[in-house]
Amino acid sequence: MTEQELLRRESLQKLRELGIDPYPAEMFEVTAHAADIVQNYREEVLEDGTKNRLNYTSVALAGRIMATREAGKAMFMNLQDSSGRIQLYMRREEINGGDENSPMFDTVVKKLLDLGDYVGVKGFAFRTKTGEVSVHVQEFKFLSKSLRPLPVVKKDNEGHIYDAFTDPELRYRMRYVDLTVNPEFREIFIKRTKMIKTIRAFLDELGLLEVETPILQPIHGGAAARPFKTHHNALDMPIYMRIANELYLKRLIVAGFDGVYELSKMFRNEGMDRTHNPEFSMLEFYVAYKDYYWLMDVTEQMFERIARALNSDGSTKVTVGEHEIEFAGPYKRLTMFDAIQQFTGLNVETADEAELRNYCRQHHIEIDATMGKAKLIDEIFGEKVEGNLIQPTFLIDYPVEMSPLTKKHRSKPGLVERFELFVNGKEVGNAYSELNDPIDQRERFEDQLRLAARGDEEAMAMDEDFLRALEYGMPPTAGIGFGIDRLAMLFTNQTSIQEVLFFPQMRPEV
């Protein structure tokens, strides 16, 4: 234990010896919050120059002591609660209750109270002569003693921060410390929750049913990624944590629900970086009798609503890095082929595989022998186009080979009715007119098996039960998936997924 930790344990012992419980069981009734008092305190100056306090004349608030400033027989502290910070003012004679021999001020407050301790205080609001709204404390009580020193972050009048607690490793491992000493980061998580609540409200109003589908799956279908594998003891069988829930949600459309959505975590056993965490949140929704054009309209409405909900002024614009993104629809709709033509001058529709390979070699795009034409087009798109799509853009009509679960295009041979939504140069959503022809679906799975045989590790596995469901009949359906963490990054202007997850995955400490 460090010197400071030992001292805090001694303080704890001394408090107990003085008959003060550092961890009392009974509740402390809070009647006011720091930010409310600071914002709403009112006083009037009478004709004789004295001040008359108009509100918060008796308050009880609770929180952590974040700073102390001793001034002889008086003392100032900063109390931080969930709403913000407020200054406390204490006077020796009042804290001692008029008893000259009381240890309360000189020992308990000045010596045994440490930064980070939770206290409850009762008193009245006032304005100090330097103008700061404060609470004049008449009673105080320990609510919980802190046995480890928090990092001390200081801020001056101009808002400059000193000794900022910035080490990402410490911040992510000890998010409780991070959010205590860097309370401004709480706003990111509050916005994230607001975003999710807005999405739920929007989908509920559309009449969709929120559902839960299996996280533990015998076949990891619906996407192309390496799964986490575990073992069920009683059944003595391998089981996978889901990489997607798409095939289960479609089974529910087969079951007769008009629209379903699931907002939950997926698990992919892949590399980690600033846009990937092994567990991440997805929104998927599926609506019967609709197509991908309908989904584009709905997506525009949903994003506009999220932007309005997260901006205090109700604006539809969001600043992301260098750019200001306009979320009010309609968004630009661009076919994949047109997009590539526009940004590279390359006509991928008429080009054959050899020409595409040649283009990739010339432009230093990494390819390998297993890649077919569709995959090459995807690589060119990723390298040359994706990063340019800053304002929300629907990229539509993909080659059939890249989309094994998507309905063939109603009028364009070789393409499917699929779109991806790009914002700020990154994909945030992926949608289809869902393939509901069971015979076509079986052939697509078989194509996937052939790709797997050619060495494509991302190819999808056959799911016989899903095919059986389609054979019973699935109505025409539109479906879409969004990466919730990516959306949270976008709407909170963060470049790392770890900043929008409370507890990002970390290697164990030694």
Added chain:
RNA sequence: GAUCCCGUAGCUCAGUCGGUAGAGCACUUGACUUUUAAUCAAGGAGUCAUGGGUUCGAGUCCCAUCGGGAUCACCA
């Protein structure tokens, strides 16, 4: 998985050419009855990530390991 950078007091960081450790905040003791990055005086605090190696001598140079970050690959 690959490459590069980083790891020194509770926190943020210095540490020169290889000569056994420094600052600010925090902490301790004292002063101060409206301070606010409070101030003033004095003081304590370190297995320099871990393990090896080179050297008379390693925070510093070399190797390995652990942890973090960035870039890449894979993916959303």
